[in-house]
Amino acid sequence: MxxxxxxxxxxxxxxxxxxxxxxxxxxxxxxxxxxxxxxxxxxxxxxxxxxxxxxxxxxxxxxxxxxxxxxxxxxxxxxxxxxxxxxxxxxxxxxxxxxxxxxxRPKAKGIFTFQSEYHNHVMVGTVTGVAPFVSILRQSERDGVRGHRFFVMEGASHQDEFVYDTELERLAAEHPDTVTYVTTVSRPNAERNRSWAGPTGRVNTLVEEYLAKWSLPKDDTVVYLCGNPGMIEDVQARLKPKGWNFIEERFWKEEE
Ligand SMILES: Cc1cc2nc3c(=O)[nH]c(=O)nc-3n(C[C@H](O)[C@H](O)[C@H](O)COP(=O)(O)OP(=O)(O)OC[C@H]3O[C@@H](n4cnc5c(N)ncnc54)[C@H](O)[C@@H]3O)c2cc1C
The missing domain is CATH 2.40.30.10 (Translation factors)
Known part of the structure; x- marks a missing residue:
């Protein structure tokens, strides 16, 4: 304004x-x-x-x-x-x-879309940053996409911010060979997380551990990063020197 x-x-x-x-x-x-x-x-x-x-x-x-x-x-x-x-x-x-x-505006924009040339899609988002992944997963399920695997990693301060968890857990349960869903809270001691029993820590600090756990091949994997620019920069600093492929969507600019 x-x-x-x-x-x-x-x-x-x-x-x-x-x-x-x-x-x-x-x-x-x-x-x-x-x-x-x-x-x-x-x-x-x-x-x-x-x-x-x-x-x-x-x-x-x-x-x-x-x-x-x-x-x-x-x-x-x-x-x-x-x-x-x-x-x-x-x-x-x-x-x-x-x-x-x-x-x-009458036209949709953006190149943060499904990268069909890779078979492994690691989708890392913070809170509202999960939105484009939900779209891609819904469309892929509808189209009956085969031969691709999706690994969604969502980070938030509080567990009640995983607004699509029921939908993504259902997808993971119904397509266990195709969809994996991991959520992590960065403030495990907060009152809003008192019933939380899942992973803890900022999502950017867990990406390397999960890439290793899933044994993903670098040359056939793309890492999508969406939301908080601090998360995006940190993951890139960790993974870029190791040669991983990325695409990113930053929701705002970091303060100078
Ligand atoms: C390509 C793109 C896609 C986006 N998609 C979404 C989306 O799906 N959902 C969404 O909520 N926002 C999204 N954003 C951010 C959105 O455009 C606005 O910036 C945001 O909604 C805040 O608008 P505002 O006018 O109230 O404040 P602004 O003046 O735009 O921003 C003020 C401050 O708010 C903080 N901020 C901005 N966005 C967020 C956010 N999402 N979560 C937490 N803090 C934030 C930042 O510190 C920013 O400097 C997207 C941005 C881009 C560039």
């Missing part, structure tokens, strides 16, 4: 000319996480793993799409960033109701 009134007026005018997407459904899933389903007013083709750019109040932001291309609604998984931590669009989205609308 700009404080220059003329620029703000131009931005609002530009956003007003974009197609709309209607809020069809919304669900708060933790104290600062929510799911939002949008019904675009124009066809919105995309590839699993791509993002949509939406806006309101003169502010636009990109969001990885969690739904698969075959689904009717565009599903987003969003963290509410408090205004005191720099949140601008998310406080507005947090307050939106079903039936209201956002602007949407």
């Amino acid at each position: 700009t404080t220059d009134p003329e620029r703000q007026a131009r931005l609002l005018e530009r956003l007003a000319k974009l197609p709309k997407a209607w809020v069809a459904k919304k669900q708060e899933v933790s104290e600062d996480l929510f799911l939002m389903w949008l019904r675009p007013e124009v066809p919105f083709p995309f590839k699993a793993g791509q993002y949509i750019t939406i806006g309101t109040g003169g502010i636009e932001r990109p969001y990885s799409i969690a739904s698969a291309p075959y689904e009717k609604l565009i599903e987003l998984f969003v963290e509410y960033v408090l205004p005191e931590y720099g949140g601008k669009l998310t406080p507005l989205l947090w307050e939106m109701h079903v039936g209201e609308s956002v602007s949407m």
